[in-house]
Amino acid sequence: xxxLSPEFVALFxxxxxxxxxxxxxxxxxxxxxxxxxxxxxxxxxTVLSVPARLYVELMRGAPLxxxxxxxxxxxxxxxxxxxxxxxxxxGLGLYGAGYFAEIYRAGLNAVPPGEIEAARMLGLGRxxxxxxxxxxxxLRLILPPGTGQAINLLKESxxxxxxxxxxxxxxxxxxxxxxxxxxxxYLVAALLYWAAVETLARTGxxxxxxxxxxxx
Amino acid sequence: MLAMLHQTYPVLLDGLMMTLLVSGIALLIGCPxxxxxxxxxxxxxxxxxxxxxxxxxxxxxxxxLVQLIIVFYLPMSFGLKVAPVLAAIVALALNTAAFQSEIYRAGLSAIPAGxxxxxxxxxxxRAQILVRIEAPQAIRLMLPALISEALxxxxxxxxVSVIAVTEITRRAQQIASATFHPLEAYTLALVAYxxxxxxxxxxxxxVERRLAHGGSR
Numbered sequence: 001x002x003x004l005s006p007e008f009v010a011l012f013x014x015x016x017x018x019x020x021x022x023x024x025x026x027x028x029x030x031x032x033x034x035x036x037x038x039x040x041x042x043x044x045x046t047v048l049s050v051p052a053r054l055y056v057e058l059m060r061g062a063p064l065x066x067x068x069x070x071x072x073x074x075x076x077x078x079x080x081x082x083x084x085x086x087x088x089x090x091g092l093g094l095y096g097a098g099y100f101a102e103i104y105r106a107g108l109n110a111v112p113p114g115e116i117e118a119a120r121m122l123g124l125g126r127x128x129x130x131x132x133x134x135x136x137x138x139l140r141l142i143l144p145p146g147t148g149q150a151i152n153l154l155k156e157s158x159x160x161x162x163x164x165x166x167x168x169x170x171x172x173x174x175x176x177x178x179x180x181x182x183x184x185x186y187l188v189a190a191l192l193y194w195a196a197v198e199t200l201a202r203t204g205x206x207x208x209x210x211x212x213x214x215x216x
Numbered sequence: 217m218l219a220m221l222h223q224t225y226p227v228l229l230d231g232l233m234m235t236l237l238v239s240g241i242a243l244l245i246g247c248p249x250x251x252x253x254x255x256x257x258x259x260x261x262x263x264x265x266x267x268x269x270x271x272x273x274x275x276x277x278x279x280x281l282v283q284l285i286i287v288f289y290l291p292m293s294f295g296l297k298v299a300p301v302l303a304a305i306v307a308l309a310l311n312t313a314a315f316q317s318e319i320y321r322a323g324l325s326a327i328p329a330g331x332x333x334x335x336x337x338x339x340x341x342r343a344q345i346l347v348r349i350e351a352p353q354a355i356r357l358m359l360p361a362l363i364s365e366a367l368x369x370x371x372x373x374x375x376v377s378v379i380a381v382t383e384i385t386r387r388a389q390q391i392a393s394a395t396f397h398p399l400e401a402y403t404l405a406l407v408a409y410x411x412x413x414x415x416x417x418x419x420x421x422x423v424e425r426r427l428a429h430g431g432s433r
Contacts, residue, residue: 061367061413063374065385066406073392074399158279162378169282182289190278190286197277 008175015171016192022089022167023154029093030153034100041105052101059098064159067091072163088160096153103145107138140211147204151197158193168192217400224391224404231387232408238301238383239373242308243366249309250316251351257321268317275314280372283307288379304376312369319361323354363420370412384408 040052059067071080072087082090111134119129161170172189176182221228256268275283287307291298327350335345355362377386388405392398 057413058410061371061410062406063371063385063409065374065377066388066402066409069385069388069392069398069402070406074402077397077399155277155279158281159375161281162375169279169285172282173285176289181293183286183293186282186286186289190274190282193279193282194274194277198273 008179011171011175012168012188012192015166015168015189016196018085018166019154019157019168019193020196022085022092022160022165023157025089026092026096026157027150027153029089030096030100030149033093033097034104037097037101038104038108041101042108056098056101059095060102062095064091064095064156065162067095068159068163084160084163084165088157088163088165092153092157092160095156096149099149099152100146103142103149104138106145107140107142108134110141111137140208143204143208143211147200147207150204151200154196154200155193217403220391220395220397220400221404224395224401227387227391228384228404228408231382231384231405232412234301234381234387235370235373235383235408235412238304238308238376238381239366239370241305242312242373243369245305245309246312246316246369249313251320251346251354253313253317254320254324255346257317258324272314272317275311276318280307280311281375281378283311284375284379300376300379300381303379304373304381308369308373308376311372312365315365315368316362319358319365320354322361323358324350326357327353359423360420363416363423367413367416370416371409374409 037052037055040048041056043049043052068088068091071082071091072084075082075087115133115137116129119133124132157167158169160167161173164170168189169186172185175185179185253268253271256264257272259265259268284304284307287310288298288300288303291303331349332345335349340348373383374385376383377389380386382390384405388401391404392401395401
């Protein structure tokens, strides 16, 4: 079958690598940016908590494709010129940060206040308390939904094909045009996505088990 | 932007209606289908559990965009031409059925086994037990999760624009290319989606409050 010729296999491998790359980059932005947003959500100062809440509701209420169109096609009207992969990664990261902020917030809220008080009594600083008491305590609660969200970002990265990022879905379309077989390339893409999703899910479950064992 | 809104609101409103129509029908089809898949997942038959597992794994483990394209092009490779709207509804329905089935599975597992035994002893058939005993309770228990699934479905429906279904996103694209003002056009689309999200969130709060008062026993 022509679909399995070396050139198509090479195209699929390259596209799969780009999918994994943009997902990893978007996930990294989401993980990093989500944390300050979560802290702002938890803040008693409304100048912090209200904008953070608006940001989260905006990112969670809007489809990714609209956010990408705004950045990629709307950006130039306000002097923001990004190439497609950069716009895609930025969009994916900003979008994911809204979800991760909520995940972090829920995790941090579940840490018993007594633990934080005890740490303060023992003379730990705010940063120390955050790094050594709050984050490890929250991690157990963050990990399961965090894995789910990472999987969502991987799947949502397919939307980057619409703004012409040459990732897996876009490449499947190009191969479909070349081979005149409309469905098979997309089935191959689906299989690759599925394998990546399963790997992420299994890794997440293994991490949960290890974390559970370590804390017992 | 207001000038654009004034000029284009009939088109946008048309897109909004299409978004709600496609998502609404998909959500309704996904409901019985999701219940069936959930029932199969909890079945005694290994074949039923396996089939249900494969179904959920595929529809939850691959991007909706890829699923949509496969559903749209698959009949074509057998020489059948399917209207884009129909393909969109089918793809969204099959997708949401998998996600809804996870919600129902949790809901059905929460129903005490004693109730089902009692119903069986009273002579109710399997279908009757599902429709009269299990479904009403599961739906009430799972309504908050169903509302967030509805929101996810509406957001996913933005992707049916790629097969030229004229919903909000597609309409915004048309306006953007006709007016050369993409920023304004997509901002209007964004506002439309946020309005839907706000209405759904409001409905969710209302439902939760009602359930908190009337649903406890």
